[in-house]
Amino acid sequence: xxxxxxxxxxxxxxxxxxxxxxxxxxxxxxxxxxxxxxxxxxxxxxxxxxxxxxxxxxxxxxxxxxxxxxxxxxxxxxxxxxxxxxxxxxxxxxxxxxxxxxxxxxxxxxxxxxxxxxxxxxxxxxxxxxxxxxxxxxxxxxxxxxxxxxxxxxxxxxxxxxxxxxxxxxxxxxxxxxxxxxxxxxxxxxxxxxxxxxxxxxxxxxxxxxxxxxxxxxxxxxxxxxxxxxxxxxxxxxxxxxxxxxxxxxxxxxxxxxxxxxxxxxxxxxxxxxxxxxxxxxxxxxxxxxxxx
Amino acid sequence: xxxxxxxxxxxxxxxxxxxxxxxxxxxxxxxxxxxxxxxxxxxxxxxxxxxxxxxxxxxxxxxxxxxxxxxxxxxxxxxxxxxxxxxxxxxxxxxxxxxxxxxxxxxxxxxxxxxxxxxxxxxxxxxxxxxxxxxxxxxxxxxxxxxxxxxxxxxxxxxxxxxxxxxxxxxxxxxxxxxxxxxxxxxxxxxxxxxxxxxxxxxxxxxxxxxxxxxxxxxxxxxxxxxxxxxxxxxxxxxxxxxxxxxxxxxxxxxxxxxxxxxxxxxxxxxxxxxxxxxxxxxxxxxxxxxxxxxxxxxxxxxxxxxxxxxxxxxxxxxxxxxxxxxxxxxxxxxxxxxxxxxxxxxxxxxxxxxxxxxxxxxxxxxxxxxxxxxxxxxxxxxxxxxxxxxxxxxxxxxxxxxxxxxxxxxxxxxxxxxxxxxxxxxxxxxxxxxxxxxxxxxxxxxxxxxxxxxxxxxxxxxxxxxxxxxxxxxxxxxxxxxxxxxxxxxxxxxxxxxxxxxxxxxxxxxxxxxxxxxxxxxxxxxxxxxxxxxxxxxxxxxxxxxxxxxxxxxxxxxxxxxxxxxxxxxxxxxxxxxxxxxxxxxxxxxxxxxxxxxxxxxxxxxxxxxxxxxx
Numbered sequence: 001x002x003x004x005x006x007x008x009x010x011x012x013x014x015x016x017x018x019x020x021x022x023x024x025x026x027x028x029x030x031x032x033x034x035x036x037x038x039x040x041x042x043x044x045x046x047x048x049x050x051x052x053x054x055x056x057x058x059x060x061x062x063x064x065x066x067x068x069x070x071x072x073x074x075x076x077x078x079x080x081x082x083x084x085x086x087x088x089x090x091x092x093x094x095x096x097x098x099x100x101x102x103x104x105x106x107x108x109x110x111x112x113x114x115x116x117x118x119x120x121x122x123x124x125x126x127x128x129x130x131x132x133x134x135x136x137x138x139x140x141x142x143x144x145x146x147x148x149x150x151x152x153x154x155x156x157x158x159x160x161x162x163x164x165x166x167x168x169x170x171x172x173x174x175x176x177x178x179x180x181x182x183x184x185x186x187x188x189x190x191x192x193x194x195x196x197x198x199x200x201x202x203x204x205x206x207x208x209x210x211x212x213x214x215x216x217x218x219x220x221x222x223x224x225x226x227x228x229x230x231x232x233x234x235x236x237x238x239x240x241x242x243x244x245x246x247x248x249x250x251x252x253x254x255x256x257x258x259x260x261x262x263x264x265x266x267x268x269x270x271x272x273x274x275x276x277x278x279x280x281x282x283x284x285x286x287x288x289x290x291x292x293x
Numbered sequence: 294x295x296x297x298x299x300x301x302x303x304x305x306x307x308x309x310x311x312x313x314x315x316x317x318x319x320x321x322x323x324x325x326x327x328x329x330x331x332x333x334x335x336x337x338x339x340x341x342x343x344x345x346x347x348x349x350x351x352x353x354x355x356x357x358x359x360x361x362x363x364x365x366x367x368x369x370x371x372x373x374x375x376x377x378x379x380x381x382x383x384x385x386x387x388x389x390x391x392x393x394x395x396x397x398x399x400x401x402x403x404x405x406x407x408x409x410x411x412x413x414x415x416x417x418x419x420x421x422x423x424x425x426x427x428x429x430x431x432x433x434x435x436x437x438x439x440x441x442x443x444x445x446x447x448x449x450x451x452x453x454x455x456x457x458x459x460x461x462x463x464x465x466x467x468x469x470x471x472x473x474x475x476x477x478x479x480x481x482x483x484x485x486x487x488x489x490x491x492x493x494x495x496x497x498x499x500x501x502x503x504x505x506x507x508x509x510x511x512x513x514x515x516x517x518x519x520x521x522x523x524x525x526x527x528x529x530x531x532x533x534x535x536x537x538x539x540x541x542x543x544x545x546x547x548x549x550x551x552x553x554x555x556x557x558x559x560x561x562x563x564x565x566x567x568x569x570x571x572x573x574x575x576x577x578x579x580x581x582x583x584x585x586x587x588x589x590x591x592x593x594x595x596x597x598x599x600x601x602x603x604x605x606x607x608x609x610x611x612x613x614x615x616x617x618x619x620x621x622x623x624x625x626x627x628x629x630x631x632x633x634x635x636x637x638x639x640x641x642x643x644x645x646x647x648x649x650x651x652x653x654x655x656x657x658x659x660x661x662x663x664x665x666x667x668x669x670x671x672x673x674x675x676x677x678x679x680x681x682x683x684x685x686x687x688x689x690x691x692x693x694x695x696x697x698x699x700x701x702x703x704x705x706x707x708x709x710x711x712x713x714x715x716x717x718x719x720x721x722x723x724x725x726x727x728x729x730x731x732x733x734x735x736x737x738x739x740x741x742x743x744x745x746x747x748x749x750x751x752x753x754x755x756x757x758x759x760x761x762x763x764x765x766x767x768x769x770x771x772x773x774x775x776x777x778x779x780x781x782x783x784x785x786x787x788x789x790x791x792x793x794x795x796x797x798x799x800x801x802x803x804x805x806x807x808x809x810x811x812x813x814x815x816x817x818x819x820x821x822x823x824x825x826x827x828x829x830x831x832x833x834x835x836x837x838x839x840x841x842x843x844x845x846x847x848x849x850x851x852x853x854x855x856x857x858x859x860x861x862x863x864x865x866x867x868x869x870x871x872x873x874x875x876x877x878x879x880x881x882x883x884x885x886x887x888x889x890x891x892x893x894x895x896x897x898x899x900x901x902x903x904x905x906x907x908x909x
Contacts, residue, residue, distance in 0.1 A: 001388045009384060016377035099388070100402035102478055108385040115378030117363040119371075143360070144383055146390075152424045152545075154451040156391045160383075175383075183376060200367065204360055212347060220348045222394060227350045229424065233569075240571030264542065265570060272424065272544045277347055280356035282386050283379055284363055 001099040007067040013107055027068040033060040040110045065097045118285035120183040134192045137288040139165045141203040142174045144282040151226030151275045163203045164293060165196040170210055223275035230273035237265050391451050399446040406476050408443055411607050412436050416443035425545030426568050428604040433551045434815030435607050441520055441547050442477045454517040455493055461522035463498035464762045470496050503537045515542045524548035528560035539567055565603055572603055618821045623838055626709050626829050635701040636667045636832055642694055647877050661873040668834040669798040671705045673732035710827050711742045714795055717825055726793035727776045729809050731800060739777050750775040788812050792820040797827055801869050803841055804859050833876055836885055844893030858899045
């Protein structure tokens, strides 16, 4: 993420959480957090506990987030990422927000937490429509998968797939399909939903099967290499402990101790090298589109 | 059922998910999961179904937690998340996606500082060649902590490491926490209370960790990564430390040490066995193949090759690292008449006594210590003399001799060296200096002396606890003008913000001198470093300074060179004992100088040899 992307991301977050933008320039924004954002970002559980129990008007924090290393000219000089200035509205903390900064990591976590499941409807086209007619909508299950190829190293991919719950048709570019559409969380008027042919679970199972087929066809050279490393390590410790175990054949106590260590080391090696693929769901939603497909 | 004919053949008509919610059936998701058995692999509702193979070697696991959450929300008809958040979450994942097995991710995540090329290269090798189990043995001041931080960060970013245990000397705990926090943005916590162990990244002192009840708690746990700083303390496999680290269940493991362990092959063997048992073959094989003598390696090339697979040692002489310059000044001093009288008295006593001891090395060494203490301060020698007096039998004629010496101490009113030190400090550009001494009594005296002269000074010594050490460092940085440190202060503290060192007295071992300087002259030092050696004329100190500075020229030698040379000489006989013997056995100053020059020649010869080896 470059500076511009970070800025766009942060501004989207500010807007989505209903924060109040006090001041804005090409490379910074001063924002008074909404109560919802304040709860997530400021780490003040005791304050919010107090507000909740006593029902007082909450006073949220104000931040100046700087997206470039250059200081903002109009207000003082920001010396460190944690400095703050006092403005008319009280204390304003100044922070540099860049890819890798603590604040951005926190924002990432926040959106992951609060962007997990949605239900969306495509807005019907404007224009002449029969006020008494009803448009049929099909439900799609859209899932964003993250695939991790792991051994002692790791690589990740992500897939945005969708399946029509009416017909079982799949779309491997579901995100592209979503991008073309205008979506709303509210059920539009004069619209009815088709009966689902597939249950949610079954739709998910089919997506998983399809994904598995795709992953099966991928290149597993990395796993073969990892397995070789694992075997090599296993051989090495066997060569090391083997003769020692033989020599301690009369000494049960010593033998016991050696086998325990050998076993522990074997487990460590498997843990470190065993190749595995882990698929997780980043987020998923139900999307209703007009038409039947 | 108007649209049921659109269903593909054979598709059972499931319960409509999104539409029938208003009726609010049950609380469990089981009502919608009528065909649960059709889900890929016997899932439970925990999101952790049993794994299956996707390739003969590779397990496949699905984590459906987020999907199952959606099922529950469908059941209750919401609440649904915000669409923008949904897209941002995807964007966040995309930005953090690790697209490649090899490319270092951590470097693009560290805008607040830029690691040096050799540090990145080290991290890369540990990750890709050593697979996360390595000994980092860089010379002092090249940034082992940074390298370890880079490796940890990389695994952290890739999600391969979550539980981390970092074992360090007590004095370094907070420094590690700060370094990982500030430079790497890693949430490390110092171990303070029992519950601290539950944190993801815990920095603890080895001494705490190996004690019950902590020990058992840690052994019952599993650590994705264990880092041990000052790992040369693990060289003996019979110690509790060694057994403890062996028994810890760990995936990746980094051992950090600045002391080159090659000097004792069995120690090196133990350290590597801790990391990768069998790397150097079975113990018997190793001895047969590589060990000619305890300290002399056989098959050097093969050994180096094997070592190279688990150990990285960067040297300053490798270049690529820019250091500021060092200026060394010897400050010759003449002792006052009273001080000289004491020195001569002690010297006479030592000479007479040596004959009586008949070559008992231990007591000979302590006698030489007396001489060295006189050169430092009367306070240092006073305590030793009093102790000696107490130990001597009451009827011994030596008692009277010792008491005479104590009487001599009483005559001394001023400390020539201390006065000179103040003079030096006042001429310094920023008035900040570290004064190193070998003796605790001298340290106390200096602190008093500075206070009397209106100079703010703080002490630093090995016996202080973690918090106090940190506090002293902080005071020195912010307020005090002088830090008075004993030798123990030499290990593991970073004082780059200061660039003046006064060696109030010199350790005899050049390695220890280098360690002192290494506290200040390291990465991050922006100024040229000035080193002052106080040296009393006509004493053994003069000879030592002559040996270290003028003959060996250690202060300007490439660091690291010295490590190896002194280690090699140490093999035959420990350096300090060798010096002490020379001092005692020589007839006069002339003779001593000749002998020391001989030693210096050995060192220089060794160095030339190393040079030839490396250039060949």
